[in-house]
Amino acid sequence: MDNNDIKTTLAALLHDIGKFYQRTGEKIDKTFYESFMKNNGYKHAAFTAQFIDKFLDEKFGSLLVPSADHHISVDGIVKKADIIASGHDRRSEEALEEEQSNHYITGRMYSIFSILYDLENNERKYINLGKQIDYFPSDVKDTDDIEKSKELYRSLFREFADKVKSINAKEYRELHQYLYPLIKEYTTTIPSSTYNVDTPTISLYDHLKLTAAIANCLNKPNLNQEKPFMIVEYDMSGIQSYIYKITEGSNTKPQVAKSLRTRSFYLNILCDFITYAIANEFNVTYENILYTSGGRGQVLIPNTIDIEEKLTILFDKITKEIFNVHYTDISFSFSTTALDEVELQFASFKKTMYGDSRKLWIGKNQKFVNLLKKDPQSFIRKPLTNACSLCESNEAKNTLCLFCNKLLDLNNEILAKYDNFVIEFDFSKDKNQKGIVFDFGSLGSIIFHNGLDFSLNTNSYYETINYPLIGETKYYAKSNITGMSFEELAKKTKGDPKLAVIKMDVDNLGWTFHSGFDEDKTSVSKILTLSRNMDFFFSKIIVDLAKEYENKIYIIYSGGDDLAIVLPASLSLKFVNDINNKFKSYTGNPELHLSAGIEIFHPKSPIRFAIQRAEEELDSAKKREGKNAIGVFNEVIANQDLKHILTEIEYYIEKFEKNKISRTALHNIYLSISLSLENKSKDAFQRYIPHIAYS
Template sequence: MSREYQTVILAGLLHDIGKFIQRGEFKGSLKVAGKHPAVSASFIKAKSGAFDKVTDISLLVELVQRHHETTRFPPEPRVQQADSSIRPLAYLVSAADNYSSAEQGEESGEYRDYKTGPLASIFSRLKLTNPTPDVNHYRLRPLNPANSFPESFRQLAPEQTNNYLKDFGRDFDKIISKVNLSDFDCLYTHLLSLLQRYTWCVPSNTQEMAPDISLFDHLRTTSAIAACLYLYHQRENTLNERDVADNRPDKFRLVVGDLSGIQNYIFDIANIGVGGVAKRLRARSFYLNALSEAVSHNLIHEFDLPVVNIVMSSGGKFYVLLPNLPGSFERIEAFQQELDRWSVSQFGGELAVNLAQLAFNGQAFNNFGQVLGEISERLSKRKSAPLKGYLVKSGVWMTDNFKMHAYNGEEGLCQSCNKQIATYIDEHGDKLCENCRRDLLLGTMLPGASYIAYTMTDVPAKYRVSTFHLHGDYSLAVLADAPEADFPGYLICKLNETNIEEIPDHPALPKFMANYIPLAGEEHCTGCPGCKDEKKPAFGEPVYFDCMANRSRGRKMLGYLKADVDHLGSLFVYGLRDNQDDRNSISRIATMSRMLDLFFSGRVDQLLNIRFKFCYTVFSGGDDLLIVGPWNEIVDLAVTVQDDFKKFTGQNKNITISAGIGLLKPGVPVSRSVMSADAALEESKERIIKRETEGRDQLTFLGRTMKWSKVAPLLETANQLSSWLDSEKLTVGFLRKLLNLSKMHRCYYEHEEVRGLKYLPLLTYEIARNLAPPGTRDTDAQAVRLWAENIKNLDHDHTVYLDFLVKYALLTKE
């Protein structure tokens, strides 16, 4: 990168830092009075020692000070007042700022104090078919999933704001004192991390009716757009005022990448006893996510872009913003062909990285949701013909490329996957291929990982055992401690923590990742039958699945919880529109995407660490999750995730999640178990319950689909039945008869078959025969009798879901 290019990128990142700084009171040389561009410039001048080794300070000051063209600002901060020699660059940063916030939203109509105005929840105004709720706001707190729930208040306390800014200033000074300021990428990523930590909860524009764009997301997308504009105009030799201001040419290219075949690859483990399924399952999920990240890194490195140009990335899918340079289309298509070839040679075509691309102009930033909709259609078309770049040439099938060339190894097929040739025998005598051996090693290291490091060169010998190849020149190291200065990583990610000051010599970012799994030890492994064979897990290693099952209440079963956000595509494309206003700016969409991933990657991991310690994360990130654990704990987790998600999204009924729970024995192959959870989730999505108008926003478990609003009360009743079983106020025999009677009731209730009305007289008979008579002095017996009499009401929830209540209560018994 040239010094001028680095200055432009940094100007995009810091152009509105004054909006944050001017909220506080500072003594000394830092000016906080006046318009925010002047405050941004004052900040750059006061902290010039942090930037002067990698940027042109005078140019940086001018670009952040003069990035507005509107006459609403006095002459001094306007682009037109910049020196003619740098004016094109000032217009460039101004254009990036405008594109990032292409739709500023409806003004409130009244002046609001920018010092005390809080950030509104991005989820508050999402709308599909339901009314939107009251707008909730965020407190000023460093980024942490637990701190990211909006609250009902309207103004921040000035004293708290000032203290918050002092903390920011203190941490910024730590960066200056520790970080390698001669390395632009190192400085840039540490600044980006600091801004994320502190400005995620600061509004970009306090004067909107609902200021819901995070300043952090506005800054990072402005920097990304500025980088694209600079490279475009430099290559086209059009770095002048007129051409920079022209928003008609297609200066941008968006690339979406999607890793297909993830689920089949993760769960297609032929022999669950070989190599430790718990290790390999989490390792495969983690590896594929890292692989997707590496592919996105490859794109930004190919086009010489900063990390912010990966505008969204989670769950095996990413969006990269590129300059629309000559030959860009061909370069990306060539990359697709290379990915297709690699997929066949490395994974036999089980996995495929599908890329789609779309060129667009500056005007399209006014409705970035439409851009996402168009590129999504192109991605769907690409996915309908996977691996075409390798299997087809000039419209002709390349038949030789369909052949898998394997050698006859002495060990035969891998005992784990039954697909690749075995090249390794582990300490238990299991024969494994290279991929399954990698999964085994990676799965052993992941529980103790605090950092992941991406590298493109050979690593020192001490790091090789923890380094795994991804794609091409890209590899990943899994580290328990921060890497030393000699580690050749181009990006270090600290897991689940935003303070990265202990990584001063490398480009570094925080990364929230749901990485929790129960480990063998006194708390998680107490000598259950699954741990008594000769292959029991060592202390600190992932516990076996049958160990988790043995933690279950009653029957020793595993629960597989699968959940995702309903109507996600529609929410991104249409959720920010209404009849008066389109609010689909790239900043707002980036805020929504980042916050969703924060919940599934960060908050879910916290829940498992704090409350659900015997559950195992297969994956959780983006907008979905799959978690395995003792069946009763999985049910409680599902309810907790739903409750937290409602609070996280401000009780907005337009954004909901659906979930399914599969209940299986621990010895059932993982692929079949996940299919059960998949089927339950699909039922939650599609099944329309009587008297409802649509599916979704539901849980399916034990063969019944329920709206979330009914789940907690039904579980309470089911647990009460279990308690009555324990105290012998109910018998298993009586409950089994109720189970049969519930089938009759459903014939009437759901299918309107009159013969189902036999339910009532038969229920009356069973109550009289099995329960205490009315008027008994035993209060528990009275409660049982009252409950049983209530289920004579054909529309009562306990009657409608009687089979669920009974099955749950019986599950709690051995």
Template sequence: MGGNGWSVGLAGLLHDIGKFSQRVGNEQRWRHEEFTETFLKAFSDKLGNEAEKVLQLAATSHQQVTERDGLCVKLADWLASAERQRRQQPQIAPERTALIAIPSQVQLKKALSLPAYLPLRRLTFSGRDFFPTDQRQVLPEDYRRAWDAFAETLRQLPSPVPFRVWLTLLQVFTHAIPSATPWEREPEKRTVPDISLFHHARLTAAIATCLAQSDLTERELISLRDVLSGFDEPDFLERLKGDELASKKPICLLLRGDVAGIQSWLYRIARAEGELHRRTAKRLRSRSFYLVLLTQAIAEWLCRKANVPPCNILFCGGGVFDLLLPARGELEQWRKELNEWLFSEFFGDLPINMAWMKLTAADFYDFGSVRQKIASALEQSKSQPAAEIRDKPKFWFHEVAEICRYCDTTPFADPTQPCKQCRQQEQLGDVLRKAGEADYLIWAWDEARQALGSYEVIEFSGLSCSVAIVSEERAKDIVKAWDGKGELVIAKRNDPKDWWKPLNWDKSKPVQAAIWWAASDAPVAKRNWQAPTKHAGEEDVVVHKDEALDFDEIAALSEGSPLLGILRMDVDSLGAIFALGIEPPSPSRIAELSGRMDAFFTGWLLERCRRRTNEWQGKLSDGDERKGLVDNAFYLVYAGGDDLMVIGPWDLTLWLAWHIRNDFKRYCGDNPNMTISAGIIFVKPKFPSLTTERVKVSKPAMSALLMACGKRSTNFGSG
């Protein structure tokens, strides 16, 4: 993997890094390109053999660029900031400007309140630094503190720094830094600071990589530069649409994938005769996380096929992903390969629908329409699922000896054992619950898969990928066993501070590091406990220390009746929000909003569950056996993108819904256009009751129980 396109992409990723250092010293006399040049020279060893080229591409001013690769970077910069919003507003110096929290500025039918602003801090999920405030200016020492931490971390990284590590580094340290600020003298030309430096840089890198692999000639790129440079002219959009090259020539394509059948597959778990209740619950826990891994693996596989870096994954969550790819490639063949492999693994339960459309330069200035078109194309593709393999005899006929009694799906010869899929999911459930043994998520591609050895792994054989969840000790053993071939990514669980340290375990090997954002969690006992609902002679009477609670035991944490609360929530009218709620709907602005939504569900939800558990435990009497039993009373089935599903003690789950609603309101700066709906059901803690049909997000009336607490939520009664 790699090549010229990647070095162009890295230049795109770092092209605005000078804005970060420029604001530290309040040096507005010089262009930010000069600060970019100074930074890249100071850290040239981190760029490896590409240092000179990246420096040349990233630090040259727009109008001075004439060679092809430099044009790709500069055009990508302009396209990523297409439809940059300008309006009359107070002039603020760049080093004092805070980033507007873009969810606070979504507008549909209701009038907007004042913007909310993000604190200038490294990425964290602590409440004080995670939520926006009304402070529109930051302090000079905020930039100094952020820069010092960024530079110190970078100095500790071995050289050269891989692309994925640069990407994560920028996410941690520049997610709350505005890409552009209202410094202009003319009030009507002042830029709205609502796009982070990270999201702008990431999209610039993605576009630059695609342009570098396009068939656009140097002359055509210069012509595009001349057209796009007139952005401030009153008739710019009219001239853009009338230009043959800008409106007709594809420069990249947008691909959307959707793994179908997720909901039915997730809950289609049979309980084989004699199987322990805890074991069945364990497989349900692992299935939701398995789907997260599968979706990510498919998105990464497609990027590897197209030879583009991970920044080209614009979004990935909930079984859906958006990719920006070069305007050429064997997409039909790749889709066929994917569906053939998925059919061999899941026998038609999890096919993938894919749609794509070629994008011109003009499309980036009307990206709301692009999103509507790709959504329509994907819906059309769903009318012909797995069309590429329906002419295969195995699609219609398959010799079956036995059906796995654990999932009632997979043909399997031995009726006494789980199939390969169920066995993998059980192993995944085992390791996820073990304290200290699930600190790292390891992605191994191609030859690197051999380094995982005998560890319990999830095999995505058709994608040439294996995944392991291991302790730090085992992760170090895997790095030691790796011969440096293929690709090995070590992702630290929910740790934006020390995620990079695996890079120093063996500096002679090109290990990559990242952050594993894990919203999945389950209640784990801190000591042996027998729930009052369990009786001698029953299976699995005692939950042992470091073992996950089953559904009976979670229900026993409730006050009163031992019932489970099953909660589902999602953001209202998200499609309309992306199509109509952000103006103008530029690609950077859409990326900014989707990233902020995902951060709330993927990052904050787990923190909220633990805080609610601590509040509840603090009110229990010292003699209550539940006190100090768990750090988290909730089982997070899934969370990410714009929705969640949580199972917990019925009374705590009600309060959790109330807290999440208030947190979301605060996160969106009390914007009345950004709301979240919920559905909740109470059930007896037996596995057959846990069906998705009974827990649907509520859109109509609000229950009396939560009406006083906030946004609409319906209680469907007990079962």
């Protein structure tokens, strides 16, 4: 994106930053700033002007007018984008009284989960002021006192403003790379609007992001006049089989744990790569990425008159280059939806995204049709003369193939060493790249940099893991065990050295997105907020919870709306219960819950079989009426019964450790109960009492 286009992006991204500044209680310094107010109201526009003048380098002064004049201008891209982005979320924002009310400063957002399904029975969770990294809904509001609230805003704003002022950018594209993550980090907990909104749930960040995304589209030439917007959606296939496509033998066993974690992480980044490839093709920015996690993504792009040709070429290129690297193991399907301003702005967005206007370009069962027509010979592979001992899919150099070696390098040199690191998505096709590089030919490349050490390419897209430095901030659900094999992890269990694998996901999430909001309360911002908050729970909150287990939780993956975790068998039910309790506290919504499947296995047995059985246990739990359950040992347990079961377990462990009961007696109790349950006679259990008594 050139500097002229990025100016529009930045103007839209900053247009309401004055709301943050104004709530600190500071004063307007110059009469000039007040010229951006309207009818003695909309003072936040004056604060936007003051912010740009005061905290951005003077070389970026040309952003001031297009950012701050969105209330006084007759038209303009930022003004139009602001109106569309507001949708249902700011029905009465234009009332001048908002900024004159104390509630403008003391008001807080509610959790997005508070407005799903039955509003009356949901807990009202507050989003108190703070940074994104500390985000967690609270039962208690931080303050109702206006002076204390101003001080909370001042403290957060000072930290934000100092970091903005320290950006040493040479031009607008560089400024955007460093400013965007700071706005996300510091405005995610700030309400965009508080006036005449029963339950404000949209953050200032989400409004600024969507406004910039829409402005990026409106700023493009040759737009379709009827439907100027388009959402591109993709879905990755082959995730499970790829992650667990590992040959587990005596030679590869030490690499299994590393490979599982790294393959999972790599696929997450590959999905992001596809997202940025779409954004790059249509010259849009981070703001246009509506969602990317769990193998799925959505990007808002301009619907230009040549869109059909561009998408055809792009989708074919993606299919070809991914095929060249992964053959048929990994593939993508694509769909698009064209939208007019009303459909994007209001609740019809939901109907549009799931309705008849959705166009399927490449279906899951037709992913390679075009490639097969153009190059059928590419599907013919030569027999391997020396198969990789880890994946058995590629030719090995010594024992491992180049790709598996590169994945192990990614684990050893990046994942195991750094909590924070930068990933670059380069579409310039520059071959002189430093770092661990995954090349995808004509499509571009993914570069993993050593920690935060990198040279900026303003035309690349960036992600910073677990830290808001540059580009998009992503939280990586990193395992809290390092350099430990599954055999060593199993020794941390009580009893037999066994492991458990947990598969867990949110019940009815698709239905929640489709029908969880009231028809007149749905908007793009709300759907974005729900997606981001759900992913944050799995990618950040779960990791924080795992840290309480002191080097005993191996996270294969956790993000989007599901997870797969390996841990000592004796901790499995407790960890599931802790996750359920944390999720309940996070959402405060009784209609939102999780189901889990648990498989207990020997650390030397193949992990892929244990995962498969855990998936079957999860399926069994999902078949329970109302779901909200755990499948384990071919039984289904309601989540609400888990606390009682854990109490019983602790009782028997205590008796066993004090030698008041033997393993044989425990086994006989279990066997007797099982056999009596199979016998439908009322007195069936009585016949087993002597058997237990003499154990």
